[in-house]
Amino acid sequence: MPVPEDHPPVLPPRPGHGVLPPGQRPVAGWPVSHYGPVPRFRPERWDLKVFGATRGTATRSWSWDEVTALPRSTVVADLHCAQGTTSLNHEWFGVPAATILDLVPPAEGVTHVMAWAEYGYSANLRLSDFTAPTTLLATHRGGEPLTVEHGFPLRLVVPHLYGYKSPKWLRGIEYLTLDRPGFWEERGYHRIGDVWTGRRYAYQDDSADLFRPQL
Numbered sequence: 001m002p003v004p005e006d007h008p009p010v011l012p013p014r015p016g017h018g019v020l021p022p023g024q025r026p027v028a029g030w031p032v033s034h035y036g037p038v039p040r041f042r043p044e045r046w047d048l049k050v051f052g053a054t055r056g057t058a059t060r061s062w063s064w065d066e067v068t069a070l071p072r073s074t075v076v077a078d079l080h081c082a083q084g085t086t087s088l089n090h091e092w093f094g095v096p097a098a099t100i101l102d103l104v105p106p107a108e109g110v111t112h113v114m115a116w117a118e119y120g121y122s123a124n125l126r127l128s129d130f131t132a133p134t135t136l137l138a139t140h141r142g143g144e145p146l147t148v149e150h151g152f153p154l155r156l157v158v159p160h161l162y163g164y165k166s167p168k169w170l171r172g173i174e175y176l177t178l179d180r181p182g183f184w185e186e187r188g189y190h191r192i193g194d195v196w197t198g199r200r201y202a203y204q205d206d207s208a209d210l211f212r213p214q215l
């Protein structure tokens with residue numbers, strides 16, 4: 001049965017307990033996977049910005065020290081790459097993404113966010129996926145700060161969506177009133193990318209139409 005376009009987030013049945021989504025195979029350990037170079041962290045130049053359709057159009061930014069002063073919590077979950085590999089049982093620690101919405105209220109009509117990373121990597125997310133209780137802006141994994149290959153100092157973790165929706169080296173959250181494709185979504189990957197319904201590619205439904213330019 002087709003999943004309706006606006007179905008709510010399908011959260012993991014038992015996050016981090018080895019239940020594999022369709023078409024995924026477990027991998028040993030935690031391989032590194034991303035496109036492009038690993039950025040260097042310069043704390044004095046680093047900030048996290050929230051911008052776009054905020055209420056009152058105010059932009060908010062936090063320094064690294066300010067980010068680490070925000071309340072953080074733990075989520076245990078697996079990480080599913082759209083290429084079919086799953087690394088298991090990550091204990092993430094970080095700022096719940098819903099906190100960002102509390103601190104920077106969105107304008108009326110915000111439906112999506114774009115998560116921005118170093119070097120212009122981006123991923124679009126439905127607001128409901130971003131504010132899901134298991135979505136974190138992670139600083140730690142397994143009790144240790146993230147390694148630089150895995151996104152130090154900050155990465156988004158959205159366990160119920162494919163890995164391309166979890167940008168490493170996160171630098172910004174843009175509030176959107178219209179969906180817009182991010183880096184992989186412009187290259188044929190699914191705009192929602194939920195692992196439990198197995199939608200990896202735009203051709204798996206007609207949602208690609210939403211990105212067709214208005215001529």
Ligand SMILES: Nc1nc2c(c(=O)[nH]1)N[C@H]1C(S)=C(S)[C@@H](COP(=O)(O)O)O[C@H]1N2
Pocket residue numbers: 030031032033034035036079080081082087117118121149150151162163164165166167168169
């Ligand atoms: N900035 C950035 N983040 C990224 C990517 C990328 O290319 N650049 N690749 C994504 C993809 S496709 C996956 S599967 C996960 C892999 O995360 P890992 O290397 O920590 O396992 O990172 C995601 N985050």
Ligand SMILES: [Mo]
Pocket residue numbers: 033080081082083163164
């Ligand atoms: Mo991936």
